[in-house]
Amino acid sequence: MAPSSERRTAQLEKHIAPQACASYANPVGQKPATVQAMQDERDRANFEVQKLTYVLEGGKKAADQKQKMMLELERDVTFRMYDIHDLTKDELRYRTMEKFHNILHHLSNESVAIFKQRLAIVSLIDPGFWTRFGVHFGLFFGALQGSATSGQFAYWASKGAVSLNGMIGCFAMTELGHGSNVAALETTATFDAAADQFIIHTPTITATKWWIGGAAHTATHAVVFAQLIVNGKKYGVKSFVVPLRDPKTYTLLPGINIGDIGKKMGRDGIDNGWITVTNVRIPRAYMLMKHTKVSRQGEVKEPPLQQLTYGALLQGRTAMVVDSGNVAKKALTIAIRYAAVRRQFSSSNSANGLETKLLDYPIHQRRLMPLLAQAFAMHFTGMEMQKMYDQMMERLDSASPGDADMEEVLEALKETHGTSAGLKAFCTWNCLNTIEQCRQACGGHGYSAYTGLAGMYNDFAVQCTWEGDNTILTLQSGRYLISCYREACAIRDNAKKSGKPGKKMAPGVGYLNHMDELLGAKCNGRPVHDLAVIAEAWDSVSTFFVKRAGEAVDECLRNGQDLDVALEECSQHRLYASKIHSFGYLTHRFIDGVNTAKSSPDSTPAIQNILLQLAQLYGLYTIEENAGAFLQCGYFSPSEMDQVRTNVTRLCKTVRDQAIPLVDAFAYSDYIINSPLGRADGNVYEHYYAQIKRANPPQEHPYFHKLIKPLLEREVLDNDDEEAGLEDEDEDEDEE
């Protein structure tokens, strides 16, 4: 600090400085009460916290790897997070760009699999950077991997597309007028055979490429989605590499115009922009031709199996399912740790004279414990979704049209497509809701930027609408379920006819193999908290509402509507069926997780027990939340539904006792949590106060002389001024 600046600060402190809170410190040697409260919670642990971490992360090695990465990020000065809440949009973008250099160092020194784990951690602390880097690494580079021929891929790699030496890419798909309906994008790519070039063009205002991450300040090149037109014929949307800027000067190239999309709800570290392309010519070879090819002569060769091109698009959805679980865990760590040390209102049975911990209130347990159970359900579901995606991509990468197992590959693709659509929507909604519930559970302090949940909400909210709007994806999932239902009906009918068992439905919709039994199934007085009952209940109700949706569509078809119209008319049925199915899907993945944990080398009976209780809580809480569905299909009677409620309350109390050990097992460091309310040591007030003071140091009043002094000292109009010298005749008369 320069001397003059030091002097000025000292002066300021003398006059208007808030004093440090030294005088409030605890007597020497005495822990703050909140620290003691947190310790008390940890003393209650009835399972081995670190071992649960190993169970969740797939072993000690993976868990240690994560800790190592967290430490590396924490020590990386470009990734400092303590001051992030006070950066303006422009500062945030600068800071975000600063991080590229260091993250690229890791990219070139570790495997892609390990690097992706690193990015998953980055997404927890800085979703804006994750997006900005992901625009190149996931979207642009992903498009090259998915749509370039091997020769094209090698060419762009040699230009720097891997290492960002010489180029940075962005992904120009959506337009002002088109998001979900990619097929109707307006940008054109017209083949000029004479020049062997494509002419890329933005024909209307609504065709402007919009929301393009990295466009405003970062990218040199874009993968542009445009309608391929050859000899006047339209061939649908294909992708083209379009250079945007001179990499030496960042001057926009002729015909390219780019503007900044500006301020957003969150993720301001990413520089979204709009792009218009005005009759820009690119070589024919800049069209990515792994699938559709355009020859020198203008012959268009389309791929035999269009579906095979879709696989890579599911990567983002899969990542969001995993991210939803992780972000929910972070939010819950904050709200639950705060609830374990925050006291409010004394209760008549408090022995020590202290007020009651929020976590000891039955209603607070009801607010947070089901969400904690849900975070575990999302954890196991994310693992399963990732596995399904990886396996599908492995098969897809090695598949080629005509392969003997092509039908199975397409089945796997269909399953991954339908499942990821439903889960992306369901889990991002769950997570957004979890963040907001956690924020509100922190009371007034949840509204402070520094306690972390407000920003988390704003950053996460976009996940409900990008890469497939959640409602549209849920409807897609509903459509998939209806088609599964029809298939299951056909299999059943064939099996009846032929007397031979038919093929089995994919595991996720495996309940449809037993639909007839499930439709009549009832709890019939068995204990409602039995996992077998819970699983059967969800299978039964899922069958009931998927069948309903299918029948509603059938009825529309019988009334002469075509399939598309029928599906639209029945969209509420589809949406509902998909939601019910998703609850059941997560319940099953949780139960699978409980079973798999039994064979984990790190597992113990105590761990299996708490996981079992969490799975029961998740299953019963979601049944309670969907009571109408269960009473309607008749699986539970009204009095059994009362037992469900009683059990939820009971399990909330049980899980509450282990709540701190459970969030400790998520193993996020204080750096990752980045909230004084969520500090591991429980010392929330001192750290909150300190953070507020550091972020808002004393300063000269910014506008007292300009705005406040004139206000306080203004002259208020008095009666003399009102008259302003006018002799009012009426008044004169009155005065006479």
Add this chain to the structure above:
Amino acid sequence: MAPSSERRTAQLEKHIAPQACASYANPVGQKPATVQAMQDERDRANFEVQKLTYVLEGGKKAADQKQKMMLELERDVTFRMYDIHDLTKDELRYRTMEKFHNILHHLSNESVAIFKQRLAIVSLIDPGFWTRFGVHFGLFFGALQGSATSGQFAYWASKGAVSLNGMIGCFAMTELGHGSNVAALETTATFDAAADQFIIHTPTITATKWWIGGAAHTATHAVVFAQLIVNGKKYGVKSFVVPLRDPKTYTLLPGINIGDIGKKMGRDGIDNGWITVTNVRIPRAYMLMKHTKVSRQGEVKEPPLQQLTYGALLQGRTAMVVDSGNVAKKALTIAIRYAAVRRQFSSSNSANGLETKLLDYPIHQRRLMPLLAQAFAMHFTGMEMQKMYDQMMERLDSASPGDADMEEVLEALKETHGTSAGLKAFCTWNCLNTIEQCRQACGGHGYSAYTGLAGMYNDFAVQCTWEGDNTILTLQSGRYLISCYREACAIRDNAKKSGKPGKKMAPGVGYLNHMDELLGAKCNGRPVHDLAVIAEAWDSVSTFFVKRAGEAVDECLRNGQDLDVALEECSQHRLYASKIHSFGYLTHRFIDGVNTAKSSPDSTPAIQNILLQLAQLYGLYTIEENAGAFLQCGYFSPSEMDQVRTNVTRLCKTVRDQAIPLVDAFAYSDYIINSPLGRADGNVYEHYYAQIKRANPPQEHPYFHKLIKPLLEREVLDNDDEEAGLEDEDEDEDEE
């Protein structure tokens, strides 16, 4: 603009300017398609839009008054809103303070009632200013009105408390460690009889006054809530005027330390701060003594009826119920207008080749139409709540202990207290959810700051936790309902014994007068959309769950728990009963509104018809959402519940046809809406594009040379560098 700056901008525009979208303009004389689409919607109106506005606002005069105020605000340059999304926190605070002068001009030139209407409009466009001004006008000045003797009031008025000549007040109630539990605040006010002074003191870190609006930069004085201690005896929390700053210099007074709370989720125009008070002496007369009095000799005289002091605290809650309806209307205007012009995906039955309007999708109708109906329900509920509060305050102001009708006054207070608690929570939750649903219904564009819904969410979110945390208020409401239930039981039992009809319960819980009939009531095949059926259904289910909550508490009492513990144990029952009751309460207020509209001079059969349909939609949609409750109590059978669903879908379609005329009837000007997506003319794309461009003008790249160029042109370590001259022996061997 200075010449040099002009030159620079011109240069910039030459080199990197995005071109204006003139080239995209529609051919001369042709309307943009979205404008035509909006006109088409208006042509569908089957009722007189302006007359519905009059019905809603209570006549032409009141409606015109509102339009006049909107215009005045729109023309007031300090209230300009187009650039608000890009202001930093510090700029926003400056801008917010700028508005004080002009708003005070209105305060001194119109009645308080009219001025409050003006503030209600201000809260729609600038909630941050509304809060900052409200801290003085509502909280500080309100505390003087409610707690100062008439002499004290006159004294502070003479110091400038009304006109802000010489002083600005803030309201220092909450502390770092205490929000909801006001009784446990730690700040002390110890009477020093010798000096005839109080010593105000912050004893601990958690006693720091926290979240105090206006403290950081605005206020000269605070009303401080502190524990009154006289002669070593504690008398509970009372309020004291404490001077904070020298009004001439804004230097903090000795013993006062204030810091800035800094960045929040929203409402950054208000300068929340923290305050510590270290042994600060104030004259005895600075204690506000309308209720509790401390004499020169240190005698403490407490008020005979403590409850009478609570009335004013309900003002904020009442305002929030009204605000919830208004903000929901604003959010819905944006989402519904956008849905009426946004097209996505073509449908097979689209005749004109255009894609389908979002509003024509059954699922989009399902997303927005029930929320539109709910906004009407909140509108009528807000009017009723305001009336109840005004009437109660009128009685309270004129009441004094010993009055003959004191019991009735206390009844009215109890009713207003219980009702406002439940409705504040229910309506702010509804509104926050409406904003988020509207934001998501705008797809990706809902994430842009400029489309307005993101900021609306962030500004509104605080209403769920301040002035009574929503969960705690809902539990209070549940407690009120249980006490009403007991009272109703007693009245019924007495009536049976005496043979004479007992007194009636307050209208809001009037269903409890008929609880025995209601508990067995069933729909029994009557049309589910009949308002009488809907009303009875809600009465029946409310009785069912209020009774359950009461019985659950009784059971705990029988088991030997004391009342407080029993109430905590049954908090989930209380919460649920209160929610169900609130749905029913809104349904009744809506039905009342439909009936009252019949006698409005501005009403017509067409208006009565659309209001009827909206009320049916609200009633049935909320029944559908709470299907579990209705199936559990047995009012509807499963097949009747299916009819409810079918009717909701049908009514969504019906209301969709009038959706634009209905939001037009809310009569918010484009200035108030402040979102290009919600423009009245439907010209969304051009205005959205123009706003993005205006807010983000072309500029020199902010960090290309510093961050990007070095990244793109860095040397990547090659193999030579890796070896760094070391002759590796193993490698040598291999080479041999």
